[in-house]
Amino acid sequence: MLGISIFNGLVYGSLLIICASGLAMIYGLRRVVNFAHGALYMLGAYIGYTLSLYLNIWFALLLAPLAMGMIGVLLDKAVFRPLQERDPLSVLLVTFGLLLVIEDLVRAFWGRGSLSIEVPALLADSIELFGNPTPLYRLAVIGLGVGSMVLIWAWLRFSRTGLYVRAASTDPLTTAMMGVNTERVNALVVGVGTALAGLAGVAAAPMLSLAPSMGADVLVDSFVVVVIGGLGSLGGALISAILLGQVQSFGTIYLPGLSAVLPFLMMIAILIWRPSGLAGNRV
Amino acid sequence: MNTLLSFDKVNAYYGNAHILHDFSIDVKEGESLALIGRNGVGKTTFVNALLGQAKVRSGSIRLGRKESARWHPYMPAKEGVMVVPQGRCIIANLSVEENLLLGAATGRKGYWTVPKIYGLFPILRERAHTPGTALSGGQQQMLAIGRALMGNPTLMILDEPTEGLAPVIVDQLGDIIRQVNEQGTTILLIEQNLHLVARVSRRYLAVEKGSVIAEGIVDPEQIEQLQQFVVV
Numbered sequence: 397m398l399g400i401s402i403f404n405g406l407v408y409g410s411l412l413i414i415c416a417s418g419l420a421m422i423y424g425l426r427r428v429v430n431f432a433h434g435a436l437y438m439l440g441a442y443i444g445y446t447l448s449l450y451l452n453i454w455f456a457l458l459l460a461p462l463a464m465g466m467i468g469v470l471l472d473k474a475v476f477r478p479l480q481e482r483d484p485l486s487v488l489l490v491t492f493g494l495l496l497v498i499e500d501l502v503r504a505f506w507g508r509g510s511l512s513i514e515v516p517a518l519l520a521d522s523i524e525l526f527g528n529p530t531p532l533y534r535l536a537v538i539g540l541g542v543g544s545m546v547l548i549w550a551w552l553r554f555s556r557t558g559l560y561v562r563a564a565s566t567d568p569l570t571t572a573m574m575g576v577n578t579e580r581v582n583a584l585v586v587g588v589g590t591a592l593a594g595l596a597g598v599a600a601a602p603m604l605s606l607a608p609s610m611g612a613d614v615l616v617d618s619f620v621v622v623v624i625g626g627l628g629s630l631g632g633a634l635i636s637a638i639l640l641g642q643v644q645s646f647g648t649i650y651l652p653g654l655s656a657v658l659p660f661l662m663m664i665a666i667l668i669w670r671p672s673g674l675a676g677n678r679v
Numbered sequence: 680m681n682t683l684l685s686f687d688k689v690n691a692y693y694g695n696a697h698i699l700h701d702f703s704i705d706v707k708e709g710e711s712l713a714l715i716g717r718n719g720v721g722k723t724t725f726v727n728a729l730l731g732q733a734k735v736r737s738g739s740i741r742l743g744r745k746e747s748a749r750w751h752p753y754m755p756a757k758e759g760v761m762v763v764p765q766g767r768c769i770i771a772n773l774s775v776e777e778n779l780l781l782g783a784a785t786g787r788k789g790y791w792t793v794p795k796i797y798g799l800f801p802i803l804r805e806r807a808h809t810p811g812t813a814l815s816g817g818q819q820q821m822l823a824i825g826r827a828l829m830g831n832p833t834l835m836i837l838d839e840p841t842e843g844l845a846p847v848i849v850d851q852l853g854d855i856i857r858q859v860n861e862q863g864t865t866i867l868l869i870e871q872n873l874h875l876v877a878r879v880s881r882r883y884l885a886v887e888k889g890s891v892i893a894e895g896i897v898d899p900e901q902i903e904q905l906q907q908f909v910v911v
């Protein structure tokens with residue numbers, strides 16, 4: 397029982413970190429609080445659904461994030477960039493509007509009914525792990541979470557573009573002065589962040605049923621993860637996603653009445669302890 | 680001689696505050712020019728106009744063969760103009776070496792590489808992996824200069840590089856700036872420290888109330904004649 401709860405917490409934590417790291421990156425570079433991030437997660441799942449019908453789930457897992465990445469670049473060019481001089485509150489309202497538009501579009505294209513994606517045949521079995529039957533697909537989701545984090549970390553730490561991303565997240569003007577086209581860096585990062593939302597959505601899809609409102613819970617939990625982690629910090633987000641995954645998993649069993657407010661209680665407790673989050677620094 | 684950078688009757692604003700008034704300047708290839716003037720006369724605004732951070736409502740800015748009234752902050756570097764900004768602006772979450780690598784973002788090839796910068800400022804090699812902002816003020820200034828050199832500039836603009844530094848370090852930096860100029864990099868030094876101007880520059884322009892009001896040759900023997908442009 398305990399083992400299963402920890403395991404399920406890790407699965408949810410993995411999805412959260414994929415989704416929340418996208419949110420954190422977009423905030424880190426654009427300083428945009430993106431309320432549409434959960435809707436982008438949901439859109440990724442629906443695009444994955446259609447791709448899995450016409451091709452198969454493996455293509456869906458690959459192509460849905462790619463498509464979302466392109467949508468992200470467009471989002472940056474069409475919305476975030478023109479609004480960059482505006483005050484944060486009106487940008488926040490615009491992203492809230494985007495959330496509503498995306499949900500309506502999805503209802504128009506895919507209908508209101510709930511849809512589902514089959515678990516890929518290769519991962520449909522379960523194996524014994526610490527004496528518990530463990531679905532392979534869930535195990536693979538944890539692997540995906542770990543893999544994405546390692547890739548993002550290596551990209552930021554060792555690549556040239558990663559260096560520009562880190563620089564631009566603290567001092568965009570000086571970074572540009574050195575000859576970095578920071579607008580391009582921003583578009584890339586919003587693309588990557590949106591692709592991560594889509595990846596989390598399509599990876600979550602075989603474990604739940606798709607509905608246009610499915611982004612709401614993930615959005616709230618991702619915000620909690622990003623705020624607890626320290627705004628814009630990926631390392632902090634990683635730790636807080638793992639924590640929140642566990643809190644959610646145990647909460648639904650032992651404190652079912654409180655499970656909706658648990659993330660906030662956790663956020664308040666941690667922010668009292670460390671007001672600027674687990675990690676104070678950026679990206 | 681070729682003109683590398685020229686401002687022709689530039690009027691620049693922050694919002695509605697009119698800061699530069701018919702500001703004109705020509706920087707010739709290979710020279711070492713000083714731009715002097717008191718606090719608040721518009722020296723940094725000149726840099727900001729070049730970087731597109733102050734709005735140019737009339738006049739034109741020409742860099743090499745390109746002319747425009749609206750420059751983006753990343754464009755001058757691509758044309759070979761690197762800025763050592765006032766206050767140094769070392770990036771806090773990057774190491775010393777990463778700050779240097781950032782300076783090479785344009786990919787312009789030339790004499791300067793990381794080992795060459797370490798040769799010029801050995802202390803930076805010792806502290807290569809510490810955060811850039813953990814350095815002392817003088818070391819941060821070396822890093823800011825090294826970072827600009829990494830872009831292999833044809834023109835390096837230094838905005839009050841010696842602000843707040845001890846006289847020994849000022850002399851040391853002055854010698855290095857002169858050495859860089861002798862190797863062929865054009866220098867535009869924005870300064871109020873006339874001692875440094877005497878050491879580094881051969882020509883000066885004096886700025887007052889957002890316009891260039893005087894220019895001439897720097898005579899190190901009679902540098903005190905320029906006092907009138909910098910004392911309050």
Ligand SMILES: Nc1ncnc2c1ncn2[C@@H]1O[C@H](COP(=O)(O)OP(=O)(O)O)[C@@H](O)[C@H]1O
Pocket residue numbers: 693696698716717718719720721722723724725
């Ligand atoms: N961001 C800004 N917005 C409005 N006014 C500014 C800004 N930066 C500087 N100023 C004003 O512009 C004038 C010129 O400033 P600046 O170019 O920084 O002077 P300097 O570099 O010669 O000391 C000053 O009066 C200053 O108060």
Ligand SMILES: [Mg+2]
Pocket residue numbers: 722723724765838839
């Ligand atoms: Mg200044």
